[in-house]
Amino acid sequence: MRRLLLGGAVLVAVAALLLLYFLWWAPGPKPGPRTIVVEEGSTLSGVAQQLEKQGAIPGSARTYSLVARILGSGDPIQAGEFEIPKGMGGAAVLDLLQHGKPVPRLITVTEGMPSIIVQEKLAGISYLTGATPVIAEGSILPDSYGYKRGEARSAVVGRMQVAMAKTLDRLWPKRNYTCPIVTKEQAVILASIVEKETGKASERPMIAGVYCNRLKIGMKLDADPTVIYPVTKGKPLGRRIRRSELAADNGYNTYKRAGLPDGPIANPGRDSIAAVLNPASTKALYFVADGTGGHVFAETLQQHQANVAKWYALRRQKGEM
Numbered sequence: 119m120r121r122l123l124l125g126g127a128v129l130v131a132v133a134a135l136l137l138l139y140f141l142w143w144a145p146g147p148k149p150g151p152r153t154i155v156v157e158e159g160s161t162l163s164g165v166a167q168q169l170e171k172q173g174a175i176p177g178s179a180r181t182y183s184l185v186a187r188i189l190g191s192g193d194p195i196q197a198g199e200f201e202i203p204k205g206m207g208g209a210a211v212l213d214l215l216q217h218g219k220p221v222p223r224l225i226t227v228t229e230g231m232p233s234i235i236v237q238e239k240l241a242g243i244s245y246l247t248g249a250t251p252v253i254a255e256g257s258i259l260p261d262s263y264g265y266k267r268g269e270a271r272s273a274v275v276g277r278m279q280v281a282m283a284k285t286l287d288r289l290w291p292k293r294n295y296t297c298p299i300v301t302k303e304q305a306v307i308l309a310s311i312v313e314k315e316t317g318k319a320s321e322r323p324m325i326a327g328v329y330c331n332r333l334k335i336g337m338k339l340d341a342d343p344t345v346i347y348p349v350t351k352g353k354p355l356g357r358r359i360r361r362s363e364l365a366a367d368n369g370y371n372t373y374k375r376a377g378l379p380d381g382p383i384a385n386p387g388r389d390s391i392a393a394v395l396n397p398a399s400t401k402a403l404y405f406v407a408d409g410t411g412g413h414v415f416a417e418t419l420q421q422h423q424a425n426v427a428k429w430y431a432l433r434r435q436k437g438e439m
Contacts, residue, residue: 232352
């Protein structure tokens, strides 16, 4: 009788170990990969129910939760979106949820991107929820932003705007006071023009210096991007500027009025904001493209006209005029 009991106990122990192996260490279900979204504050039992519904674990959610509490590390489960590979076992699934990296989802706002394009990008991301808010021009900081599946579009915009506010708060006290801008809003307006005028990062302080010089003496900025903005809201114009657009008095056209336009014409990046707060020390009042992606600068109108003539000659040589 004792032998039978001992043999039965051994069989039960072996069966229990096999069950634990099957539930915990053995390779998981073959179908996959599977995606699971863990909300902030989710419990192990709640996540186990999600895993059971998706067929990502062997056995029931209740059994998995029990085994996880006995054999798991006890570390909290992270919030985020996780991809469970095909064949991942129960122990590996828990480790992924506790210590693995969530699926990265990013939206990138490039320097000088207008708000209308940012709104279109947000609206096109199916993983986000809720209406796309109207984004004030110049209110968001160009950067790459992570987001979670199911997150509200307004929440993503909020993080972009907080990032811009923090950047302005950090850079504003470091200004050198050589440019006649007296508010953070004016800094963003001028920075947005600098951003649209040059694609060369090294030129931004020099472009800013020219515009600051013009503001000091009440000279019009004559910035082409300010003519284009009321027409396209910052999108590429795709053609040459018309005379009627150069003559339009709409609050943005800096060919028509001296001073800054009514508002930003894009979302400027950190470097352009820093450039207008600490512009290059220069006497230049003019600049024109040099054919290499940069610009050539001049202090006098006569010098500038000579530079423009060279630029036009180069364009004619390329068949662009």
